[in-house]
Amino acid sequence: MGAPIEVSSGEQRAAPEAVLAGAAGRIEGRSLGQIAWMRLKRDKVAMAAGIMILVLIALALLAPVITRALGTSPNDFNSNLIDPVLSKPKGSFGGISLEHPLGIEPINGRDVLARVLYGARISLLIAFLATLLSVTLGVLLGVFAGYKGGWGDTVISRTMDVFLAFPLLLFAIALAGVIPSEAFGLSGNGLRIAVLVFIIGFFSWPYMGRIIRGQTLSLREREFIDAARSMGARTPHVLFRELLPNLVAPILVYSTLLIPTNILFEAALSFLGVGINPPTPSWGGMLNQAIDFYRVDPMFMIIPGAAIFLTVMAFNLLGDGLRDALDPRAR
Amino acid sequence: GNDSGSGGGSGSSGGGGSAEYNAASEGIVNKSDATGGTLKYVLSDAPDSMDPGDTYYAFNWNFTRLYARPLLTFKPAPGKAGLELSPDLAESLGEVSADGLTWTYKLKQGITYDDGTPVTSKDVKYAIARSNYTAELVNGPKYFAQYLDAGNYAGPYKDKNLDDFTGIQTPDDSTIVFKLKAPFSEFDFLVANPQSAPVPQAKDKGLQYQAAVASTGPYKMESHEVGKSLVLVKNDKWDPKTDENRKQLVDRIEVQFKVDANDIDQRLMNGQADVDLGGTGVQAQARATLLQDPNQKKNVDNPQTGFLRYAMLSTQVPPFDNADCRKAVLYAADHEAIQAAYGGSAGGDIATTALPPSVVGYEKADEYGFLQDKNGNPDKAKQALQACGKPGGFSTKIAVRGDRPKEVAAAEALQQSLSKVGIKTSIQQYPSGDWSAQFAGNPQFVHANGLGIQIAGWGADWPSGFGFLSQLVDGRAIKANGGNYNQMELNDPEVNALLDKGIQTKDETERNATWTQVDQKVMASGALLPFVYEKTILYRPENLTNVFVNPSYGMYDYSQLGTTKK
Amino acid sequence: MAAFIVRRLLAAVILLVVVSMMTFAIFFLVPRLAGMNSDQLALRYVGRGATAESIEATKERLHLDDPLPVQYGRFVQGIVVGDEFNYGPEVVKCPPPCFGYSFRNSQPVTALLIDRIPVTASLAFGAAILWLIGGVSVGVLSALRRGSVFDRAAMSTALAGVSLPIYFTGLLSLALFAYHWKLWPNGVNYVPFTTNPLDWAYNLILPWVTLAFLYAALYARLTRASMLETMNEDYIRTARAKGLRERTVVVRHGMRASLTPILTIFGLDVGLLLGGAVLTESTFSLPGLGQLVVDAVFGNDLPIVLGVVMVASVFVILANLIVDVLYATLDPRVRL
Amino acid sequence: MNRPVEEWASLVPMEDDAPTAFLDVRDLRIHFPTDDGLVKSVDGLSFTLERGRTLGIVGESGSGKSVTSLGILGLHKGQHARISGQVWLDGEELVGASPEHVRRLRGKKMAMIFQDPLSAMHPFYKVGDQIVEAYRVHNEVSKKQARKHAIDMLGRVGIPQPSERVDDYPHQFSGGMRQRAMIAMALSCDPELLIADEPTTALDVTVQAQILDLVRELQSEFNSAVMVITHDLGVVAELADDILVMYAGKAVEQGSARELFTAAEHPYTWGLLSSMPRLDRDRQDRLVPIAGSPPSLINVPEGCAFHPRCRFCELSAPRSLTEVPVMTETSPGHRVACHLEPAERRRLWAEEVQPLL
Amino acid sequence: MTISDVSPRPADAGAPRPPLLEVTGLTKHFPITRGVLRRQIGAVKAVDGIDFTVAAGETLGLVGESGCGKTTTGRMLTRLEEPTGGRIVFDGRDITHLSVARMRPLRRDVQMVFQDPYSSLNPRHTVGTIVGAPYRLQSVKTEHGTKRAVQDLLERVGLSPEHYNRYPHEFSGGQRQRIGIARALALRPKLIVADEPVSALDVSIQAQVINLLEDLQDEFGLTYVVIAHDLSVVRHISDRVAVMYLGHIVEIGPRQAVYEKPQHPYTSALLSAVPVPDVTRRDNRERIRLQGDPPSPIDPPPACPFHTRCWKAQEVCRTVTPPLVEFAPGQRAACHFPENAPDGPYEPGTDSIVAPAS
Numbered sequence A: 001m002g003a004p005i006e007v008s009s010g011e012q013r014a015a016p017e018a019v020l021a022g023a024a025g026r027i028e029g030r031s032l033g034q035i036a037w038m039r040l041k042r043d044k045v046a047m048a049a050g051i052m053i054l055v056l057i058a059l060a061l062l063a064p065v066i067t068r069a070l071g072t073s074p075n076d077f078n079s080n081l082i083d084p085v086l087s088k089p090k091g092s093f094g095g096i097s098l099e100h101p102l103g104i105e106p107i108n109g110r111d112v113l114a115r116v117l118y119g120a121r122i123s124l125l126i127a128f129l130a131t132l133l134s135v136t137l138g139v140l141l142g143v144f145a146g147y148k149g150g151w152g153d154t155v156i157s158r159t160m161d162v163f164l165a166f167p168l169l170l171f172a173i174a175l176a177g178v179i180p181s182e183a184f185g186l187s188g189n190g191l192r193i194a195v196l197v198f199i200i201g202f203f204s205w206p207y208m209g210r211i212i213r214g215q216t217l218s219l220r221e222r223e224f225i226d227a228a229r230s231m232g233a234r235t236p237h238v239l240f241r242e243l244l245p246n247l248v249a250p251i252l253v254y255s256t257l258l259i260p261t262n263i264l265f266e267a268a269l270s271f272l273g274v275g276i277n278p279p280t281p282s283w284g285g286m287l288n289q290a291i292d293f294y295r296v297d298p299m300f301m302i303i304p305g306a307a308i309f310l311t312v313m314a315f316n317l318l319g320d321g322l323r324d325a326l327d328p329r330a331r
Numbered sequence B: 001g002n003d004s005g006s007g008g009g010s011g012s013s014g015g016g017g018s019a020e021y022n023a024a025s026e027g028i029v030n031k032s033d034a035t036g037g038t039l040k041y042v043l044s045d046a047p048d049s050m051d052p053g054d055t056y057y058a059f060n061w062n063f064t065r066l067y068a069r070p071l072l073t074f075k076p077a078p079g080k081a082g083l084e085l086s087p088d089l090a091e092s093l094g095e096v097s098a099d100g101l102t103w104t105y106k107l108k109q110g111i112t113y114d115d116g117t118p119v120t121s122k123d124v125k126y127a128i129a130r131s132n133y134t135a136e137l138v139n140g141p142k143y144f145a146q147y148l149d150a151g152n153y154a155g156p157y158k159d160k161n162l163d164d165f166t167g168i169q170t171p172d173d174s175t176i177v178f179k180l181k182a183p184f185s186e187f188d189f190l191v192a193n194p195q196s197a198p199v200p201q202a203k204d205k206g207l208q209y210q211a212a213v214a215s216t217g218p219y220k221m222e223s224h225e226v227g228k229s230l231v232l233v234k235n236d237k238w239d240p241k242t243d244e245n246r247k248q249l250v251d252r253i254e255v256q257f258k259v260d261a262n263d264i265d266q267r268l269m270n271g272q273a274d275v276d277l278g279g280t281g282v283q284a285q286a287r288a289t290l291l292q293d294p295n296q297k298k299n300v301d302n303p304q305t306g307f308l309r310y311a312m313l314s315t316q317v318p319p320f321d322n323a324d325c326r327k328a329v330l331y332a333a334d335h336e337a338i339q340a341a342y343g344g345s346a347g348g349d350i351a352t353t354a355l356p357p358s359v360v361g362y363e364k365a366d367e368y369g370f371l372q373d374k375n376g377n378p379d380k381a382k383q384a385l386q387a388c389g390k391p392g393g394f395s396t397k398i399a400v401r402g403d404r405p406k407e408v409a410a411a412e413a414l415q416q417s418l419s420k421v422g423i424k425t426s427i428q429q430y431p432s433g434d435w436s437a438q439f440a441g442n443p444q445f446v447h448a449n450g451l452g453i454q455i456a457g458w459g460a461d462w463p464s465g466f467g468f469l470s471q472l473v474d475g476r477a478i479k480a481n482g483g484n485y486n487q488m489e490l491n492d493p494e495v496n497a498l499l500d501k502g503i504q505t506k507d508e509t510e511r512n513a514t515w516t517q518v519d520q521k522v523m524a525s526g527a528l529l530p531f532v533y534e535k536t537i538l539y540r541p542e543n544l545t546n547v548f549v550n551p552s553y554g555m556y557d558y559s560q561l562g563t564t565k566k
Numbered sequence C: 001m002a003a004f005i006v007r008r009l010l011a012a013v014i015l016l017v018v019v020s021m022m023t024f025a026i027f028f029l030v031p032r033l034a035g036m037n038s039d040q041l042a043l044r045y046v047g048r049g050a051t052a053e054s055i056e057a058t059k060e061r062l063h064l065d066d067p068l069p070v071q072y073g074r075f076v077q078g079i080v081v082g083d084e085f086n087y088g089p090e091v092v093k094c095p096p097p098c099f100g101y102s103f104r105n106s107q108p109v110t111a112l113l114i115d116r117i118p119v120t121a122s123l124a125f126g127a128a129i130l131w132l133i134g135g136v137s138v139g140v141l142s143a144l145r146r147g148s149v150f151d152r153a154a155m156s157t158a159l160a161g162v163s164l165p166i167y168f169t170g171l172l173s174l175a176l177f178a179y180h181w182k183l184w185p186n187g188v189n190y191v192p193f194t195t196n197p198l199d200w201a202y203n204l205i206l207p208w209v210t211l212a213f214l215y216a217a218l219y220a221r222l223t224r225a226s227m228l229e230t231m232n233e234d235y236i237r238t239a240r241a242k243g244l245r246e247r248t249v250v251v252r253h254g255m256r257a258s259l260t261p262i263l264t265i266f267g268l269d270v271g272l273l274l275g276g277a278v279l280t281e282s283t284f285s286l287p288g289l290g291q292l293v294v295d296a297v298f299g300n301d302l303p304i305v306l307g308v309v310m311v312a313s314v315f316v317i318l319a320n321l322i323v324d325v326l327y328a329t330l331d332p333r334v335r336l
Numbered sequence D: 001m002n003r004p005v006e007e008w009a010s011l012v013p014m015e016d017d018a019p020t021a022f023l024d025v026r027d028l029r030i031h032f033p034t035d036d037g038l039v040k041s042v043d044g045l046s047f048t049l050e051r052g053r054t055l056g057i058v059g060e061s062g063s064g065k066s067v068t069s070l071g072i073l074g075l076h077k078g079q080h081a082r083i084s085g086q087v088w089l090d091g092e093e094l095v096g097a098s099p100e101h102v103r104r105l106r107g108k109k110m111a112m113i114f115q116d117p118l119s120a121m122h123p124f125y126k127v128g129d130q131i132v133e134a135y136r137v138h139n140e141v142s143k144k145q146a147r148k149h150a151i152d153m154l155g156r157v158g159i160p161q162p163s164e165r166v167d168d169y170p171h172q173f174s175g176g177m178r179q180r181a182m183i184a185m186a187l188s189c190d191p192e193l194l195i196a197d198e199p200t201t202a203l204d205v206t207v208q209a210q211i212l213d214l215v216r217e218l219q220s221e222f223n224s225a226v227m228v229i230t231h232d233l234g235v236v237a238e239l240a241d242d243i244l245v246m247y248a249g250k251a252v253e254q255g256s257a258r259e260l261f262t263a264a265e266h267p268y269t270w271g272l273l274s275s276m277p278r279l280d281r282d283r284q285d286r287l288v289p290i291a292g293s294p295p296s297l298i299n300v301p302e303g304c305a306f307h308p309r310c311r312f313c314e315l316s317a318p319r320s321l322t323e324v325p326v327m328t329e330t331s332p333g334h335r336v337a338c339h340l341e342p343a344e345r346r347r348l349w350a351e352e353v354q355p356l357l
Numbered sequence E: 001m002t003i004s005d006v007s008p009r010p011a012d013a014g015a016p017r018p019p020l021l022e023v024t025g026l027t028k029h030f031p032i033t034r035g036v037l038r039r040q041i042g043a044v045k046a047v048d049g050i051d052f053t054v055a056a057g058e059t060l061g062l063v064g065e066s067g068c069g070k071t072t073t074g075r076m077l078t079r080l081e082e083p084t085g086g087r088i089v090f091d092g093r094d095i096t097h098l099s100v101a102r103m104r105p106l107r108r109d110v111q112m113v114f115q116d117p118y119s120s121l122n123p124r125h126t127v128g129t130i131v132g133a134p135y136r137l138q139s140v141k142t143e144h145g146t147k148r149a150v151q152d153l154l155e156r157v158g159l160s161p162e163h164y165n166r167y168p169h170e171f172s173g174g175q176r177q178r179i180g181i182a183r184a185l186a187l188r189p190k191l192i193v194a195d196e197p198v199s200a201l202d203v204s205i206q207a208q209v210i211n212l213l214e215d216l217q218d219e220f221g222l223t224y225v226v227i228a229h230d231l232s233v234v235r236h237i238s239d240r241v242a243v244m245y246l247g248h249i250v251e252i253g254p255r256q257a258v259y260e261k262p263q264h265p266y267t268s269a270l271l272s273a274v275p276v277p278d279v280t281r282r283d284n285r286e287r288i289r290l291q292g293d294p295p296s297p298i299d300p301p302p303a304c305p306f307h308t309r310c311w312k313a314q315e316v317c318r319t320v321t322p323p324l325v326e327f328a329p330g331q332r333a334a335c336h337f338p339e340n341a342p343d344g345p346y347e348p349g350t351d352s353i354v355a356p357a358s
């Protein structure tokens, strides 16, 4: 009896509020990305790490400018500052002085600061490019394996097992050893960088692949995938429009965490002597040189070591922060 | 009084020079006949083989004498005398026929193996056959195969009948006759190689022979774990009367392989080890410690090793096909910076010739004034550039063995000095394993990749001009497929002719003068840029006795060492 | 279970074949692709006194002229039924599993492997015990005292730990502990356990600690995350609701569940390390599989490389299998 | 029937008053500070419960039902929860008591059945062992005895072949059996207070009916006090003697079950009653939903928390927008927190709401 | 007094119309593999030969206990799952095994509403993208552009057009379900399969969504297959009801008949198990209490699947599969001993649980 109560007017009165989904207060079309960014901004440690990374990148990019301003260069010898008999820098602490704030290299007296700065270029460049490669491979193959399942999944998963079962470093050494000096239209350091990027990226994609595959497996069970399929979406649409945006968070987080791993990988290769061509400096290469002097000139080991440490740490901190910020469960 | 010092260790070191910086380079330190004790050798690597017939390391040619006696050996003496040959298994130096094609040696009587079997000339013949004519023993040099007139001998492993080996004849058990294809005046040096140490055919196990070598020397193998360790003990069948070249002082010799180089230094200084078998000297870390501390410095020797460190300028790679362009590099090179790369003044003396001083035939010369202009002579370099038609400089590549830090550092130093005169270089690293086979030693590769400058080093197989230079500068020996050491591809008919002439010259003085000429010719070509005459920093533990550097090996003479430690 | 193991073993065999083929391809094929012919390959192994004849002979002896599949077939055959090797005057049998003979010094690879495995195993197991105890206990404590000073300090240290290259920490500790304070005045020198257990341990302490530090840092982070997650589970609430003591809740309920996945990662890590802790071994010059294989790689000693890679893969695969079986016994929900 | 409005607070005995009820919750507040703000999950909740009686707590998702029950058991400790107020259980105050003391009471004096029996049981331990564990913390008995007890309990809750199933793992049980096992575990120490948090939500109707029967039987057998938390009015109607309706962390109406179903006075309760289709009535043509969505517990609407969704909000404006209504007794044992005049409420119920049910 | 159906429903119009959807013998078996070679050793018989039809404009409710195959049926109807056997004829076309490409155009006509409002919307897409997706995927041009069409739809389901640029996480469960419904409506489908559209929602919100679904049906003349386990919801929304048990339809018929005069004992048991929010009748209800849980679909009981829990079961139930027989107009049940059949054995008392019609 009586007319049914008018529904719609009453319903619009209540403001649509997400129960604890985002922050309190006004929520004006804010994407999850913006929410994550807000959370990240509150994470002081992660922000500091992020700023440090930016500074580092700036330093690397501006290395020529900075060294010119300081009147040094990464390849200029300062033989006069080297003890001719002992081959180590004169003075204490690796020859630290006003002109050479981080000291000089044994044997030839090159400026360590300039070399560390130039080394950052190589380390970061290789790490970034290698990460890009492994992320691309890992995401493509991981998504494919996770979504398609069946034989494709089996083959890709087993391939990942094979890669993970490999003593990677060996292959890296072996491959780096057989690089011709010219190939693919590249030569010299360009080619070496390309090869190092390939080796590092190609061997670290399974880490990304596994994570993405796992995420895809669980996303595949989500109903919005079925929804897209039930509307007639083709596989590429499902993969790239529906799945991929949801993988951005893990991709971002694990890329950030992969970069430091790759920095260490590159350094390890250089450390083992299969890195970039001299005299181009790289951190691992500097450490490699430092082995011969670490007891008589410890500064020369500590400085590139510290550079690696700080950079890797900054990326790890940022990655941790990103993970917290992007974690849907985190509050 | 009795209260001073601990024990009378120093008392037993009767006679001989006392410990002083570089004392063992020129004289004998701690001369002593005291016996007993154990000597501990350590090596940072594993040797190619401990088989006297299958090794190409100077330290092993030195060391294997403890259990293998070749026909001749170098005199156990410091200084120039050490470069001379002394009869060992043979009664005297070789007798050469008039045509220079036959060399005859007589074996001493009464020499036996450690099991008491007498040594015969057949065993020497067999030893040379196995080391030079088999596919299995590949490590050692193949000079006998190169110079003996043996036809198509298949080697003892394929052809069990030793009589088919006609290059060597054994008319009786104590006579051995070598038949040559062409006269070879320095043949005595060839038989001073441990390859001429006898091997009983029955005991030969090929590649496994190194595990239990039949000993003729003062020591024999007690145990040998290949690649790990070796223990030698006294061989009571060794008769000192037949052997004026060796001593049998210590009771036991232990060798440990694959010890980290820095740890070796540490052990030497701590008294945990006595000799670095490799004889390549201490690492940078220890060097600084040793040279800074006067107490330690007196236990340091700084001998030349007989090695020349150099860069070769590839005469087939433009613009180095032009001699003036090569000379521009020679003039521009900063020798002091390069010397620093090799360890500074203690790592080597600046080199000015192709032959190192420890080699007969060396004559002092400095055509390019390396010693006056230690940091290079840019003016002359620019003149040379002008002359070669590249006044603004040019660019080229420096090839270097990536796993040799000193050579990489030298490449960097060279690169720096060249850049000052407008010669731009990029450094290419290659693994040393394939260096000569695939990269720098492979002309096709060198040409294709434009490797204008290659950095390497060389030591003589025997201390003569020929022993040093024949592999390096003989243009006729260049192999198209790789494996070359004449990486500058110098093929100067005059040089080739001088080499031929010299080796056929019987008169020693005349011969040695030929080597000097070769040296001058090579230097004049501008294709060889000598860096340093390498020196090592050897640590000489105080307990070692009879220590001196044998210049033939560039390290302590291992046949003489004793110890005061019991 | 049995079917599972059989299936996994079958898969393992396939995996090993793939791994060996890849290794083969990298070491045998890539040089050829890079333009090396068999003469040049042979030149690697003939030493300085190479002559045309010795190159020819070496090619023949090392079968460098055979097509790759034939070479691969010989390799597999060696593992399965054994091989024979020409030492010169005589031919010796190499019983299966025969990984061939070093191209460099003609030592049987199998013997070399057997010789090196104890070193690597000593290093790996010792470090593993240390890091498992250290990392897990720090991780658990951190999780339980989330946000406390201890947690912050531990996690900062752990972060530092994962950010430091092992060769850097290794060299630093060598410089400080071994040489500066002279705790190991002669450096680190491996002594077999059978020779002298005390020396064995004394010499391995530094590598153990260095390696364990890296992994402990990693495990502390993993454990903490896993523990935090577990302690939020409903069944932990149930355990508390039963009135269990907090200790029981943490240990019996929390740790049991959170450490099970850690244990599986642990198995895999140990498996990987057993195949050669390349950087640690080279930093401390320990004569383990890692050193062996690095030397072999630099020396182009392919049989050794292949041998170590195979052994390493077997370790990883075995570790995988053990971990899976273990997981199934620890977690009753997993059916094999 | 216009009784003077009395403040609910004055009805609550003061602290020094000895609590007479078996369970007496007074002004319980449980707040969680989060990055996004303070979550006031429970905000001034008071109620009592006697032995042998069943209290049903209803309310929609997020209204604080579970937080309340966990708060009574003292399970928020160490979770950064801010808890105030008092919980008296059998004459003992629990909020201020030592955690160790509360722990001893848990499982023995008060026990809980959780909503999702799969995630609430440890996946790695056998069902029997989990019951044994619960029994042995509070009873000094041998393992064997405890096991026998566990088998007994499993039999009591209707698990077939208990002596065999005792060695199964939770995942080997079906949903209904798991919930039975949970109940067996909760009852293993004869608790005097049993809290069942949505004990049947995860179950099918046929199994739900079995479980409800079981709870009823066990309660009459043990004479324990039972708190049933649910959002299904049907379940409450089956089990509860008294009903507490929660909205946004507060109680909005409380009374006997009969009263609430026949004479509800809070618009939110009306909404609940009228929005669900009922099998026991003729099929309505249209359902009458509650408009809008549940509120955020961080930004609880000012005034009456329900006002943005209340159909009758205008009738008591502007008070409902500014002033938080207090729980007031409208008839003996029946309290409501609403700004509408009691007479108005009864009129609306009779004219607008009841006919639609 | 009773409120009977006010608006005349097509189902009540009496005259049988051509079915929009016709399902015969529909079967889905999920293989179970085991052993070294992963041989198939059995199958989960999720759906085991079901037949039903849905007329245009009517609502078919599908009820049953968890795991009885409701969702699988729904997914087969929308061809998200490939049927193992049987036939699905939609609008006169056999769509049982249509290829993905051939199916695509047909998808306009069959849409789905999902159970979980939290997982059925892509959290990375805006509402506009989500609701506009069908247009884009099917390349449908709308008169005033997609945005306008989407905003109209949003308005129609009770959301504001301003919500166009917002993300799902900003909405409550009920609002999300509206978004899902708007998406399903976009292409004006003929058939909507709704899998538990309200079971994840709060009691207070359920009714909003149910009302909306009903309104839309009237407005657009939609046909629904509504899957639910809540019997009261199904009764409210459906014209006809099908009761499933262990992959079989055990009873199907007009709503009133099924609820008031159930033929299958399982239906009776289900109905009697529903807790009724009426304290007054708490103690004087007669209940049928089923024992135990449904058997596993891997190894279903032979013949009548319900015989293991049926209090009426006799030998024949264990040996002969009861066919789906029409006991009353439109009401069919698969039972040897139906409850309310005029000629079947009659057990008094069990029907008293249902309120008598007026």
Ligand SMILES: Nc1ncnc2c1ncn2[C@@H]1O[C@H](COP(=O)(O)OP(=O)(O)OP(=O)(O)O)[C@@H](O)[C@H]1O
Pocket (backbone or CB within 6 Å): A020, D032, D034, D039, D040, D041, D059, D060, D061, D062, D063, D064, D065, D066, D067, D068, D079, D231, D297
């Ligand atoms: N540890 C916590 N930290 C922050 N907020 C919490 C915590 N525990 C619960 N909450 C919040 O408190 C509110 C009440 O939660 P509670 O679990 O009591 O709801 P409920 O009434 O049981 O709902 P449901 O019917 O969904 O179980 C929710 O909004 C929840 O998000």
Ligand SMILES: Nc1ncnc2c1ncn2[C@@H]1O[C@H](COP(=O)(O)OP(=O)(O)OP(=O)(O)O)[C@@H](O)[C@H]1O
Pocket (backbone or CB within 6 Å): E030, E044, E045, E046, E047, E064, E065, E066, E067, E068, E069, E070, E071, E072, E073, E229, E297
């Ligand atoms: N992909 C699959 N593989 C194997 N078995 C499956 C699969 N999907 C469903 N099943 C099984 O098929 C049976 C029917 O499942 P379905 O999801 O259709 O049931 P339902 O009636 O929707 O149940 P619920 O009410 O729990 O949603 C169940 O036993 C389920 O475990």
Ligand SMILES: [Mg+2]
Pocket (backbone or CB within 6 Å): D065, D066, D067, D197
């Ligand atoms: Mg709850």
Ligand SMILES: [Mg+2]
Pocket (backbone or CB within 6 Å): E070, E071, E072
């Ligand atoms: Mg379902």
